[in-house]
Amino acid sequence: MKAQHIFILLLFFVSAPLFAKLPFNIFNCTLSGYIKAETYTDSRQTRGDEIIDISFFPKPQELDPAGHDINAQAATYMDAFESRTRVTMEGLKMRDATIKGLIEADFEVFYSGITNIPHLRHAYLTLDWKRASLLLGHTWHPVVFLESKTINYNGSTPFDFYARCPQLAFTYHTSKNVDLIAVAASQVDYDNDGPYGYDSDYIRWALVPNLHLQCKWFLKNHTMSFGFDYRRLTPRLKSDTDFKVNEHINSIAAIWYLGLKWPSIEVNTKVNWGQNVNNYNGIGGFAVREGSADPITDHREYTNISAIGAWMDIEIVKNKKIKPAIFIAYTQNLGSSQPIDFDIVDNNNVLIERRIYGFVPDVHNVIRISSRLTSDINNMTFAGEVEYTRAAYGTITRSATVINTTPAELIRCTFAAYYYF
Amino acid sequence: MKKNIPLFLLIALITPSLQSTESEEPKEKIVEFTGYVNYKTFYDTRQVVGVTEDQTVFFPKPIDCSPTGDINAHGHLQMLPFETRMRITLREPHKKYNFSCKGIIEVEFRGVQTLVNIVNMRHAFAQLDIRKTTLIFGQTWHTLNVEDLIPNTVSFNSGRPFAVYNRSPQIRYTQHLSNIDIILSAASQVDFQSDGPVGLSTTYIRNAIIPNFDFQVKGFFGQHVVGTGIDYQRISPRQVSPQGYKVHEDLSSVTGIWFLGLNWPKLTVKNTMMFGGNLSNYGVTGGYAVKKGSTDPITGQQKYTNIRTFTAWSDITVLPAQHIEPGVFLGISKNFGSAHEIEPTSVDPDSNPVLPTVYGLGTDINIMFRVSPRIRVKIGQVTFAGEIEYTRAAYGHLTNHGHVIHTAPVANTQFLFSTFLFF
Helix, strand or coil: CHHHHHHHHHHHHCCHHHCCCCCCCCCEEEEEEEEEEEEEEECCCEEEECCCCEEEEECCCCECCCCCECCCCCEEEEECCCCEEEEEEEEEEECCEEEEEEEEEECCCCECCECCCCEEEEEEEEEECCCEEEEEEEEECCCCCCCCCCCCCCCCCCCCCCCEEEEEEEEEECCCCEEEEEEEECCCCCCECCCCCCECHHHHHCCCCEEEEEEEEEECCEEEEEEEEEEEECCCCECCCCCECCCCEEEEEEEEEEEEECCCEEEEEEEEEEECCHHHCCCEEEEEECCCCCCCCCCCCEEEEEEEEEEEEEEECCCCCCEEEEEEEEEEEEECCCCECCCEECCCCCEEECCEEEECCCEEEEEEEEEEEEEEECCEEEEEEEEEEEEEEEEECCCCCEEEEEEEEEEEEEEEEEEEC | CHHHHHHHHHHHHHHHHHHCCCCCCCCCCEEEEEEEEEEEEEEECCCEEEECCCCEEEEECCCCEECCEECCCCCEEEEECCCCEEEEEEEEEEHHHCEEEEEEEEEECCCECCECCECEEEEEEEEEEECCEEEEEEEEECCCCCHHHCCCCCCCCCCCCCCCCCEEEEEEEEEEECCEEEEEEEECCCCCCECCCCCCECHHHHHCCCCEEEEEEEEEECCEEEEEEEEEEEECCCCECCCCCECCCCEEEEEEEEEEEEEECCEEEEEEEEEEECCHHHCCCEEEEEECCCCCCCCCCCCEEEEEEEEEEEEEEECCCCCEEEEEEEEEEEEEECCCCECCCEECCCCCEEECCEEEECCCEEEEEEEEEEEEEEECCEEEEEEEEEEEEEEEEECCCCCEEEEEEEEEEEEEEEEEEEC
């Protein structure tokens, strides 16, 4: 407990060197963003967020008494809620430090049935010195390499990690084109699943922030990075038998990415492995360890369900008027290192109590291939994309792997128009 | 009909002032865009009663005993960005006629109820200044939430549950006499709602038909301000009883407030005392309960009685240097129970309430106090702030008169670090 108090007190005084009287100038505020209108057709029912705009992958087979797959039903949609607005504040200097602020909102909301309401994407301030920078606020989690270039607004999920979070990030720029990044973060919007559903309580109760270390290299326009992530959750404070319990699960993740930029072609690729990464929109989660529940206190121990994902995006950018590209991705459930308890169901297979938490733990692997064509004309961009996704649903084993799979396939055709301002 | 007479009088009073100026053309228009980006990280030593990811902490949760210990004796740590806010101010001065218009729209990303990171409106009002009269219509600070005396805390609770925190849709009339303001307002509820049989809802005040009325007198001497006010609120908890009968149920509550704000160049002291019933919609502890023996055995209609609360707080800000601004907030509140006996809440064998008869915020707390020292470091448009907030609440059992006895105190300490970038 004392160590946490000291940590917080240290935060109070990190800004001590800034206390001196310093000269200032005035902010420049700029407004930017884009309006996006899109229409898309799915060959099958999908599962995702924000209605189904963020389509992760196809829903599994659901057979009716006549043997027909209920989810084998196409659908067409139109929306504009990816449109976004950004206010950037620049131009303030404090001796060597440059200060910048940013607020960005779109109209996609993370709550079922609520859309078209302004939603905060970014709100942060940065202090930049020659060799270091400090970011405080809500923005991309450092596990994110770049926002997906696909037209479909799925952020490369569930193959890539995708999250924004409130954070305190410190970056040290070494003299050899290397950035060393250390981040302490929490969760808002992108929460972990657990006994009470998706909630930020688990990380708040764990007291330790999500910690991330990253090393990023720059060579001309190219980038490469390696990062390590640590997160601790407290799934419950109170057991089902009303005992106070002290439960924790520690999870780690690692990322590697490479971005190559030439005048005529851009290649971005990333590999991410992690335990309990459903808060990053990855597949997997955690489960109650088999036989760990205390028969009196109901204190439980947990085990991670791991997953690995990889993707590559290749885009030919020589001609701005016609930019073809292809995105290829794969992700797989790697299961757990320890045996797990299964969800408790009644005789009619109705769920009584969950023991497995996370995103689609019954999927073994998912692959995606999507090709797109974009055309930039002044402030307008027109884009079309065809995306094929295949997910293998199956039966969860004691080690949280998935066997006896049945694939479900989806083709999404998207057309979108952007107006940038 | 008689109930609506005060509202008609108010409208009649302001209408002539408007008629004399409505044909004038605006001479110039000024639009300002302001706000700030905020980042907060905080650590609470105990589980708390709070809202919006516990960014707004009211008080610590009570002891929840289990054979392995107090379940709520567990801290939590969070980082949040959604106090970030933006404001648009429009001004149209008409200097020649001593008439000016002002409009303000302010939003933040706190969200609504448990939904966070989405936009919610804080202020949206128009203000007409006509000679010695000011008329405000729209949503802004409630009259009880005296703007000159908002605690300067770093925490988003702004002194709750000791200080009033409430924004309401309203119409407010202010007459500026020499060094004295006389304020009349009629308000309703949107975001800050009363508690009742269906939980927090605006239906109670809406169904009562009469708006929430305030009368306030504010005196100015130098940079200082002193004032007093009275607030009247009526709610209608139910329209239908569990037996299916239409019922006519009302509860009237009156609140008095006294305040003193002292503003010297190097020191600011804000003080407020308040006493009233059913204050939960103002962010203050208290509420109301079913009056004992008042339930009609056939129709189920019942009467209610206020649970009264006294609060007092002081907020001191010292300005010793240009960039550093230390301060402290001190608050105390006490439950003064009800003037009538209250109906005890019936519970099932597991001690869970079957049909609640007491509504409000922290009605099982007798005395609560808070000490929260803070420091702000202001460097141009950037502010770094730290605050340590200690809150101690004495939970206990409700007596027949809504008093709280056999108390067991619990305490929470919050360590808060916050940064602001103003634009």
